[in-house]
Amino acid sequence: MLYSVTVGLRDDDAAEWASSTRSHTLATASPSLTPLSDSANHPLEHSHSASETTQPLNRTMSSPGQLAGDQVYLGTYLLDRLAQLDVKCLFGVPGDFNLTFLDLVEEHPEVQWIGNCNELNAAYAADGYARVKQAQINSIREGEQAGSKPGHATTHGGKDKTQGGVRGLGALLTTFGVGELSAVNGIAGAYSERVPILHIVGVPSTKLQKSKALLHHTLGNGEFTVFEQASAGITCARAFLQRAEEAAQEIDRVLLAALTTARPAYVTLPTDLVFVPVPKKRLEDPIIPMRVGFEDKNVLPTGKKVEEEEKNRLQFVVGEIERLWNDAKEPIILIDACAIRYGVGHLVRDLVHATGVKFYTTPMGRTAIDEDPSNGFGGVYVGEVTDPKVKEVVEKTDLALMVGSLKSDFNTGEFSYSFPTEQTVELHSDHTLVQYAHYPSISFHQLLPALTKVLKHKPHVTHPPSDRGLQTQIPDGDADKVVSQAAFWPMMGKFFEEGDIVVAETGTSSFGMISTPLPKGSTFVSQVLWGSIGWTGGATLGALLAAKEAPKPRRVILFIGDGSLQLTVQEVATMVRLDLKPILVVLNNDGYTIEKKIHGETAGYNDISSWNWQSMLDFFNAYDQPKPTRSWLAPTRRELERILADDEFRKADRIQVLEVKMDKLDAPVALEKQGKLSAELNAA
Numbered sequence: 073m074l075y076s077v078t079v080g081l082r083d084d085d086a087a088e089w090a091s092s093t094r095s096h097t098l099a100t101a102s103p104s105l106t107p108l109s110d111s112a113n114h115p116l117e118h119s120h121s122a123s124e125t126t127q128p129l130n131r132t133m134s135s136p137g138q139l140a141g142d143q144v145y146l147g148t149y150l151l152d153r154l155a156q157l158d159v160k161c162l163f164g165v166p167g168d169f170n171l172t173f174l175d176l177v178e179e180h181p182e183v184q185w186i187g188n189c190n191e192l193n194a195a196y197a198a199d200g201y202a203r204v205k206q207a208q209i210n211s212i213r214e215g216e217q218a219g220s221k222p223g224h225a226t227t228h229g230g231k232d233k234t235q236g237g238v239r240g241l242g243a244l245l246t247t248f249g250v251g252e253l254s255a256v257n258g259i260a261g262a263y264s265e266r267v268p269i270l271h272i273v274g275v276p277s278t279k280l281q282k283s284k285a286l287l288h289h290t291l292g293n294g295e296f297t298v299f300e301q302a303s304a305g306i307t308c309a310r311a312f313l314q315r316a317e318e319a320a321q322e323i324d325r326v327l328l329a330a331l332t333t334a335r336p337a338y339v340t341l342p343t344d345l346v347f348v349p350v351p352k353k354r355l356e357d358p359i360i361p362m363r364v365g366f367e368d369k370n371v372l373p374t375g376k377k378v379e380e381e382e383k384n385r386l387q388f389v390v391g392e393i394e395r396l397w398n399d400a401k402e403p404i405i406l407i408d409a410c411a412i413r414y415g416v417g418h419l420v421r422d423l424v425h426a427t428g429v430k431f432y433t434t435p436m437g438r439t440a441i442d443e444d445p446s447n448g449f450g451g452v453y454v455g456e457v458t459d460p461k462v463k464e465v466v467e468k469t470d471l472a473l474m475v476g477s478l479k480s481d482f483n484t485g486e487f488s489y490s491f492p493t494e495q496t497v498e499l500h501s502d503h504t505l506v507q508y509a510h511y512p513s514i515s516f517h518q519l520l521p522a523l524t525k526v527l528k529h530k531p532h533v534t535h536p537p538s539d540r541g542l543q544t545q546i547p548d549g550d551a552d553k554v555v556s557q558a559a560f561w562p563m564m565g566k567f568f569e570e571g572d573i574v575v576a577e578t579g580t581s582s583f584g585m586i587s588t589p590l591p592k593g594s595t596f597v598s599q600v601l602w603g604s605i606g607w608t609g610g611a612t613l614g615a616l617l618a619a620k621e622a623p624k625p626r627r628v629i630l631f632i633g634d635g636s637l638q639l640t641v642q643e644v645a646t647m648v649r650l651d652l653k654p655i656l657v658v659l660n661n662d663g664y665t666i667e668k669k670i671h672g673e674t675a676g677y678n679d680i681s682s683w684n685w686q687s688m689l690d691f692f693n694a695y696d697q698p699k700p701t702r703s704w705l706a707p708t709r710r711e712l713e714r715i716l717a718d719d720e721f722r723k724a725d726r727i728q729v730l731e732v733k734m735d736k737l738d739a740p741v742a743l744e745k746q747g748k749l750s751a752e753l754n755a756a
């Protein structure tokens with residue numbers, strides 16, 4: 073049996089999934105509903121669970137004895153599941169309620185423990201890891217997954233049968249209350265941006281919970297489910313484990329939900345359940361997110377088969393889109409975030425090639441497929457914020473086929489998209505919109521290959537500008553002054569190499585990257601919708617570890633403002649410790665420039681304390697045998713040019729900081745425009 077989902081789930085309906093699973097977890101969590109006081113009713117629980125294994129927390133719990141060959145500890149079961157889903161790194165912070173599980177992590181042959189400086193950074197890192205893993209899978213066609221092992225959950229019989237959902241998963245381990253709450257912002261960001269993370273929380277034993285013990289990390293009121301409830305709105309499914317016999321099934325349920333909805337899920341691991349034995353056999357059934365299915369079987373005419381109806385429905389929608397396509401003189405394809413998150417990059421690429429039309433991306437859709445003009449790339453579309461030449465061409469289209477759109481403010485130029493509904497088709501993971509018609513449960517996983525077969529090749533009437541609206545020309549400027557934002561971004565565009573992973577923090581960095589060319593095989597990582605500053609400090613660590621799993625070496629280049637880096641800077645220490653080699657570009661403009669562009673240009677609240685970025689690597693490299701590092705300072709444009717041309721810098725063979733001095737009020741054009749739009753909207 074495969075653990076599969078064929079229920080209908082709309083992109084915005086994860087909340088429904090959450091509420092349906094919530095009632096399930098409540099049933100197992102609530103002492104009044106769960107026969108916790110009656111563990112003798114449950115043989116497995118009686119022999120291995122609360123009553124026997126609730127002991128003082130000490131390391132003897134990690135060696136509770138030999139298991140029969142067909143059994144595995146629940147903690148190991150969970151790790152084996154993660155390994156099957158190709159999760160090789162577990163991020164987090166230890167705490168006494170997760171220590172014995174950590175013993176199993178240390179023993180595990182495939183999952184590596186990455187201890188972080190705090191749980192927020194750990195959640196960010198799990199997010200960055202999942203994104204880059206997904207991006208690395210995206211360029212590969214179904215069934216061609218490099219390095220996949222038979223029996224892995226992502227493959228089945230050697231051929232990838234995933235028809236929906238995602239495969240880039242992250243994992244996070246925290247401790248009860250204090251740890252898990254510190255991760256909340258990171259988990260919420262992953263929920264908002266559609267990144268699946270399994271958040272595992274080590275919690276007190278079921279017996280201590282039942283006795284309402286006045287434990288550390290509790291609120292002192294005997295409530296043990298309150299932190300799980302705090303995660304309710306920011307996870308797609310939760311399992312508050314209480315009973316040994318259903319624990320493995322519960323773990324599978326939340327993992328499947330995370331992969332199906334591309335959202336984080338939550339599971340508690342009470343100290344007394346870590347070592348309960350569960351049958352190994354269950355691991356033989358992989359967890360495969362299946363495509364969304366026909367959700368309401370009651371609407372079927374009597375006697376009709378679901379499969380037949382689904383096929384007919386798909387054909388009908390394909391026909392509708394084909395009809396519009398045939399009539400259109402110059403259709404375009406607009407690629408957005410969910411095309412990346414749901415791993416359909418290769419399917420969109422096939423459609424672009426088959427139809428020969430130009431494709432554009434939103435800021436969140438960048439690098440879904442290679443962005444070179446020979447590939448059909450026309451530029452980045454962000455409504456009013458778009459380069460005027462690109463905007464004109466895009467808005468001339470008579471049919472915009474949008475794939476995975478996520479129309480948030482910063483992704484649409486403050487909702488200034490300009491496509492009439494009659495001229496749009498939207499393909500999503502779990503529904504399709506054709507003009508005004510809505511087709512639930514028609515997913516782009518099915519639709520894209522079907523369209524690639526039937527949509528006609530269309531010659532272009534109008535052409536995007538040859539620079540695709542990206543800043544390829546470096547404007548002149550005084551070589552002895554600080555570099556301008558206008559010159560800095562095209563300079564970086566020239567510095568990028570094939571395969572680079574480019575991470576951009578909220579601020580002048582994320583807006584500067586909107587108009588910066590990205591090379592073949594590159595991956596762009598940014599948190600445009602959630603926009604929690606400091607996110608990239610953790611996410612870069614995750615990206616670096618995911619990059620290590622890529623078949624070829626990849627440079628990881630972070631652009632981060634001086635204000636944002638102050639939030640999560642400690643994680644640089646983890647990068648040093650693990651001998652990772654990012655290029656950390658710190659834009660030192662003396663404060664919160666992005667905020668100044670929206671409001672309070674000279675206000676004191678947009679100032680920050682000044683840090684010595686040149687000492688950062690030394691400070692975090694306080695080992696007996698320090699790792700090699702390099703710190704570069706570019707106080708002038710001339711100096712920056714020299715550094716960027718330096719082979720020592722380019723080869724990225726150690727962790728490096730490049731501090732670039734910039735003017736306080738200098739901002740990329742896209743931010744100047746967005747700042748005005750945001751200020752107007754805030755005042756409305």
Ligand SMILES: Cc1ncc(C[n+]2csc(CCOP(=O)(O)OP(=O)(O)O)c2C)c(N)n1
Pocket residue numbers: 577578579580581603604605632633634635636637659661663664665666667
């Ligand atoms: C966690 C969090 N706190 C506050 C904010 C509000 N905020 C958005 S951008 C920003 C300033 C970023 O400044 P910096 O990193 O220096 O970027 P730049 O100067 O390059 O614009 C702040 C405070 C936020 N987005 N996230």
Ligand SMILES: [Mg+2]
Pocket residue numbers: 633634635636659660661662663664665
């Ligand atoms: Mg700044």
